Amino acid sequence: xxxxxxGGTYRRQDAIVVAKDSPGALSxxxxxxxxxxxxxxxxxxxxxxxxxxPVPSKSSQACTMRYHEASELLLVxxxxxxxxxxxxxxxxxxxxARIKREAxxxxx
Numbered sequence: 001x002x003x004x005x006x007g008g009t010y011r012r013q014d015a016i017v018v019a020k021d022s023p024g025a026l027s028x029x030x031x032x033x034x035x036x037x038x039x040x041x042x043x044x045x046x047x048x049x050x051x052x053x054p055v056p057s058k059s060s061q062a063c064t065m066r067y068h069e070a071s072e073l074l075l076v077x078x079x080x081x082x083x084x085x086x087x088x089x090x091x092x093x094x095x096x097a098r099i100k101r102e103a104x105x106x107x108x
Contacts, residue, residue: 016049019081029075032085040071045082049075055102058095067103074099 020027026034033048034041040048052066052075063078067088074086088096 016046016077017081018045027082029082029084033073036085036087036090037071037073040068040073045075045085048073049077049082053103053106055099055106067099069103 018027018029027045030045033043033045037043048068048071049066051070052068052073055065055067055074057063057065057076064076066075066077067073068075072088074088074091075082076084076086088099091099
């Protein structure tokens with residue numbers, strides 16, 4: 001099942017935001033979700049973030065990375081803003097294995 005679309009509900013539950021250049025415009029992360037999200041493309045990106053499991057990031061540019069298992073998406077944030085979305089299968093095989101291993105460990 002896709003992430004629920006509850007608008008302001010998630011705003012009150014966490015400190016993550018989606019930066020937009022102008023009201024009504026899609027952020028870079030939302031645009032990437034549309035392109036890479038498959039059946040989850042139109043879901044609320046903040047809902048996906050809340051459902052995703054934190055995984056350590058090896059990137060010096062990513063402060064926080066979460067793995068959404070159902071969609072196989074990686075959501076990346078920096079300084080409290082969701083910056084971009086990657087498909088797990090677009091990452092190198094060793095990174096895919098590490099992320100899945102870390103996600104399983106975080107869910108235990």
